[in-house]
Amino acid sequence: MSANTKNSPNYIYAEAFQNYLKHSEIIGGTIYEQSVAVDNAFKIMLDLFHGFNKYKKPASPLSEQYLTDPLFQEIEKIKTFEAKASDYIFQITLICKSIKIFEWVREIDIEKFIAKLNKYVQFYQQKAQSEADSLGLIHLEWLKSWNQVYDDFSTYIKTNCKNGIVWYGSASIPVHSVLGDVPAMQKTHQHQVLLEDINRGETIQNILHAFATGPDTTSKVFEKKDEKWLIQNQKGNHKDLVLNTARKDECISISNCEDCTIVIENIINSIKVELCKKVTVLLRHTSTAQIQDCKDCNIHCFDKIISVEMTSCENCGLYLSDKSLDTNISTTKCIGTGVSFPFDDGPYKTFKISDTIRTKIIPNNGIDMKPC
Secondary structure: OOOOOOOOHHHHHHOHHHHHHHHHHHHOHHHHHHHHHHHHHHHHHHHHHHHHHHEOOOOOOOHHHHHHHHHHHHHHHHHOHHHHOOOOHHHHHHHHHHHHHHHHHHOOOHHHHHHHHHHHHHHHHHHHHHHHHHHOHHHHHHHHHHHHHHHHHHHHHHHHOOOOOOOOOOEOOOOEEEOOOOHHHHHOOOOOEEEOOOOOOOHHHHHHHHHHHOOOOOOOEEEEEOOEEEEEOOEOOOOOOEEOOOOOOOEEEEEOOEEEEEEEEEEEEEEEEEOOEEEEEEEEEEEEEEEEOOEOOEEEEEEEEEEEEEEOOEOOEEEEOOOOOOOEEEEEOOEOEEEEEEOOOOOEEEEEEOOOEEEEEEOOOEEEEEEO
8 A cells, every 4th residue: 555646645635635624724613623623533544554554464353443443532523513513514514424434444345335425425515515605615615625535535445445454564563552642632531542462472571670670660660469460650651561461360550650551451350540640551351440549541441341430530531342331330529530432333432420420321322320
């Protein structure tokens, strides 16, 4: 897959898409605000294409989902503009509907996906055309530029990605990859560090050796004591904190960590995260999770979690898989808590949780909150 040839994603971004951004800025208002989010999504998409070219297909079937989650979070943000629209309603709605083209990365029959999508995109294109006709030349140019982006991108993926993602590279994906610095994600506490393809072998031993011999690591802890793993005093580490030797009867205790990503690959009994700031925990499966006295932290469970208890937390998020829709969630003295989970149509949706509440997920609907 050539990244810079004519009609490639990079070419589309540099040509037709820049025209769309230029016209959006001229129009201003909500159309411009939405275009900024669309720009973020396209940049994430370009990073994904770069990864597809560089790396071979990851071993874990869930890795592609982890890799594409930030894109779907940005798509969901773009779709919220439909509810905000007061002017140029059909133009804004057209973007909300047609941005779904970026969701091709989770499809396996691209031609069928595009054919189905086109049926209702064309309806909104017609509505937007009527609206633009009454608003003047700049709106007509705006519509023409976006339709060009949509058509060019559809043609590209239909031609080059007929059966979904194609991995062209030979290198293994590293343990983590940060696909761009997207401020919108930071503001909404969306996860940015992605679990891709975990490197096996002596990861933990190497980390422990580095901690034991490094010049400034005496206060850092990554070790097992009895049936508990202790991860303490870690700062600024988004690469090496991977635990893949824990057993399902063991517990994980994470404390006093800042600006880190911690990966727990195994099925475990329980996990406790306390006194942490800006920490992301990527978790496979646990019975219980406790998050206490934390700020700007996110817990991602990609398989099953039975219960979550959050106490005295600020701006913390919980991301659940479709296997954890029956999770029991309780919050006490928390501010800005959110839970995100997938609906049947694909993208995750985020819901704010009130304080001192027990929360139950209603699949494909939302959440039900009751006082503790």
